[in-house]
Amino acid sequence: MEQNLSLYKIFNCVAEVGNISRAAKELYISQPAISKAISKLEQNLEVTLFTRNSRGVHLTTEGKMLYEHTKSAFETLQLGEETIRKVNELGIGHIRIGVSSTLCKYLLIPYLKEFIAKYPHIKVTIDCQSTFQTMELLGNRKIDIGLIAKPEQLRNITFFPIAEIEDGFVATKTYMDNLKLREADDHFDVFKSANLMLLDEENITRMYIDNYFRTYHVETNKILEVNNMDLLIEFAKIGLGVGCVIKDFVRDELKSGALIEVPFVAPISKRQVGFAYAANAEPSESLQKFIDFYQQKE
Structure with a gap:
């Protein structure tokens, strides 16, 4: 088929205009070259593609079948060229x-x-x-x-x-006040007593916090795992527990007092x-x- 590509282009042009001389002008090649190309393609395919008379050429049944495919193929190529131009321009x-x-x-x-x-x-x-x-x-x-x-x-x-980003622990003031009442001790261990809300273990933030806990020997008791920090923040805002969040993402809540920062053992390094x-x-x-x-x- 690769050897026939140029022949198909000539065939397609002749089929469209119905005249060898007009096709020669459009393709900027001689009429004999057009006739030779058509004959070569007919020889390769072992069929007659055109009938000829004084008024021009007409597609045979086989020629019409082939033209349907070459027309579609060259339209697709033209569309591809236009798409590439549009991609470059826009x-x-x-x-x-x-x-x-x-x-x-x-x-x-x-x-x-x-x-x-x-x-x-x-x-x-x-x-x-x-x-x-x-x-x-x-x-x-x-x-x-x-x-x-x-x-x-x-x-x-x-x-x-x-x-x-910097991680931190937050909760509502009400939750912390109630936690203090339940523990009846101003020096209770928040992480051991609170309902601690963390991202699930598949999250890199959770691995970072778990490593922090191990480094500073922090003991935890009740852990609620959440797979989405937005949900974790919302849970903290309704007083469900102490949430480990990225502090920049609750800046407004900390500023308004909707959440307060819970003191922890040592600063968590920024990431x-x-x-x-x-x-x-x-x-x-x-x-x-x-x-x-x-x-x-x-």
């Missing part, structure tokens, strides 16, 4: 981003708002997953980039920090959050625009 592209629902709400959306305003024709797909799942999706090339809390090992991942993508993969044009965009903002 900057059309696609970026797949992996991110947890919490980081998406508090960090990614502000970035996307400005990025989409600058590049409105780039399609963005969001896959909300934990950091571990996002890293797995990156490794399997199912997403282009992820917004994650920096893991201990990057494993062939390029990481660009965009913010620092980096940033964008990560496969180090050994060549970024697409759209992804490179996104990378350049967030790097320029820092």
